[in-house]
Structures are given as C-alpha cells and as structure tokens.
Amino acid sequence: MRGIQNNLKTLSDEGIRAVAISVDSPELNRKYMLQDAGYTFTFLSDPKLEAIRRYDLVHTGQGEKGADVARPAEFLIDPSGTVRWRMMTENLFVRARPEQILEFAKQLQ
Amino acid sequence: MKRLNWKIWAGFVLSLVAGFSYELVFVRWPITRDFPWANLILFAVAVVLLFLGLRRAFKPDKRIVAKIFSSLAAALGVLLLAGFLFAVFVFGRWLPASAAAPQVGQKAPEFTLTDPNDKPVTLAQLLSEPINNKPPKGVLLIFYRGYW
Numbered sequence: 001m002r003g004i005q006n007n008l009k010t011l012s013d014e015g016i017r018a019v020a021i022s023v024d025s026p027e028l029n030r031k032y033m034l035q036d037a038g039y040t041f042t043f044l045s046d047p048k049l050e051a052i053r054r055y056d057l058v059h060t061g062q063g064e065k066g067a068d069v070a071r072p073a074e075f076l077i078d079p080s081g082t083v084r085w086r087m088m089t090e091n092l093f094v095r096a097r098p099e100q101i102l103e104f105a106k107q108l109q
Numbered sequence: 110m111k112r113l114n115w116k117i118w119a120g121f122v123l124s125l126v127a128g129f130s131y132e133l134v135f136v137r138w139p140i141t142r143d144f145p146w147a148n149l150i151l152f153a154v155a156v157v158l159l160f161l162g163l164r165r166a167f168k169p170d171k172r173i174v175a176k177i178f179s180s181l182a183a184a185l186g187v188l189l190l191a192g193f194l195f196a197v198f199v200f201g202r203w204l205p206a207s208a209a210a211p212q213v214g215q216k217a218p219e220f221t222l223t224d225p226n227d228k229p230v231t232l233a234q235l236l237s238e239p240i241n242n243k244p245p246k247g248v249l250l251i252f253y254r255g256y257w
Contacts, residue, residue: 001251001253002137003139004249004251011249012240012241013241014246015240015241015243015244015245015246015247016240016245016246016247016248016249017235017238017240017245017247017248017249018249018251019235019248019249019250019251020251020252020253021222021250021251021252021253022252022253022254022255022256023255024255024256026223026224026225026226026227027225028256029225029256030225030226032256033225033256034225042224042230042235043224043225044222044223044224044230045222045223045224045225046220046222050220050221050222051218051220051222052252054218054220055207055210055211055217055218055252056205056207056208056209056210057205057207057210057252058205059204059205059254060205062254063254063255064255069254069255070252070253070254070255071204071205071207071252071254072204072252072253072254073207073210073252074249074250074251074252075211075217075249075250075252076247076248076249076250077217077232077236077247077248077249077250078246078247079236079237079244079245079246079247081216081217081219081232081233081236082214082215082216082217083211083212083213083214083215083216083217084213084247085213086210086211086212086213088207088210089204090202090204091197091201091202091204092200092201092202092204093136093142093143093145093197093201094142094143095139095142097139101249105246105247105249108246108247
C-alpha cells in the first residue's frame with residue numbers, strides 16, 4: 001500500500017487509478033488511512049463483503065474477532081471492464097510491486 | 110573473577126531483534142519483505158551466539174544459575190525463531206484458493222461500494238471518470254485485509 005502511494009503520481013500519469021478495497025468502514029478509512037497514514041488514493045468500504053465475495057476473495061474468520069476479511073489480491077482492469085493483469089499472492093507477506101504494475105500499465109492502450 | 114557471558118545475552122537480544130524487525134523495519138522494502146533473508150541472517154547469527162554462550166555456561170566451573178539462565182535464554186531464542194518461521198512460511202500461506210476469482214481476460218464483476226465521504230462509488234464510475242483530465246487507461250483494484 002505504501003508502495004502504491006509512493007508511485008501514485010507515476011501511476012496516474014500512466015492513466016491508472018488506484019483503488020483500495022477492504023471491510024473497513026468509511027469512518028475508519030477516513031480517519032486512519034487518509035488522515036493519519038496520509039494516503040491520497042481512493043479507499044472503498046465493503047463491510048458486507050459484497051465485492052469481496054463476487055471476486056471470490058473471502059478469507060473466513062481472519063479478521064478482528066473472527067470476522068471475514070478479504071485476502072490480498074490486485075487486479076488491473078481496462079476501461080471495457082476486462083481484467084488485464086492480476087496478482088493473487090500465495091503468501092500474505094508477498095505483494096505486487098508497483099514496478100510490475102507500472103510495467104504492465106505501460107502496455108495498456 | 111566473574112565475567113559476563115555476553116554471547117548468551119547478545120544472542121538473546123539479537124533473536125528478539127531478528128523476530129520483531131520484520132514487521133517494524135524490513136517489511137517496508139520488497140527485497141527484504143518478499144523473502145525475509147535479512148531476518149534469517151540475524152537469526153543465524155543469534156543462534157550461533159546462543160550456542161557459544163550455552164557451551165560456555167555448561168563448562169564444569171560455572172554455577173548452576175548460569176546454566177539455568179543460559180538455557181532459558183537459548184530456549185526463548187529458538188522459540189522466537191520457530192515462531193517467526195511459522196508466521197512467515199506457514200501462517201502466511203493460509204490463504205483461500207479463490208478459484209472463482211476473475212481471471213485475466215474475464216470481465217471484472219461490477220460493484221457499488223462506499224467511499225470515505227459515505228458516497229456510493231461503482232466500478233463503472235471508476236473506469237470512466239477522468240484522471241488528469243484524460244480518460245483512465247485502467248483501474249488498479251487492491252483488495253486488502255483491513256487496517257487492524
């Protein structure tokens with residue numbers, strides 16, 4: 001996430017909009033992600049796991065007090081709504097690197 | 110003259126550093142995050158120090174207290190290493206298969222979610238609203254576990 005923020009200018013120069021999605025509430029996103037952590041891209045709340053379920057990313061019982069959360073995953077979607085690239089990590093500690101995303105984004109029309 | 114068994118202490122402190130520096134420091138850079146080699150090196154040095162300290166404490170002229178303390182320190186150090194290996198290599202891989210997640214080439218499912226200003230936002234909107242006054246080339250969706 002920090003890597004995305006650090007590369008946000010390069011991403012938007014490439015025409016890529018970064019959007020983070022989690023079960024966290026809008027208040028929590030506003031307070032912790034935007035105000036405290038200083039992120040400036042879009043954070044969306046999915047407390048009922050509507051999108052998370054549609055993308056088959058539910059990680060059962062892994063949240064606070066055994067709540068369901070999203071497993072980490074990244075998708076690059078073109079304006080027609082088609083998935084052009086994705087990263088489904090096999091390890092929580094391994095995430096998509098901004099350079100990988102940028103490199104692919106350059107190939108998008 | 111009594112001399113401090115510095116190896117056992119250094120080994121113990123270093124294993125603490127090795128165990129906790131991943132979350133606090135090394136997770137910031139992909140090169141030390143994707144594979145925790147920096148932490149594993151620290152642990153390797155810690156284990157060598159603990160072993161040397163333990164060997165010293167178990168020389169015949171050392172007191173029983175020294176043996177007990179050194180054994181405890183060494184055991185805690187090894188426990189930290191085991192915990193770290195478990196967290197990174199076992200717990201970190203407990204992820205759902207997500208077999209039905211959209212594949213490359215497939216349509217991304219539409220959604221309506223709430224932004225930090227409590228406004229509904231759709232994927233279609235995200236894909237069409239201009240960035241720097243130009244139509245976007247794409248949207249990068251980053252699903253993550255949440256703040257806590």
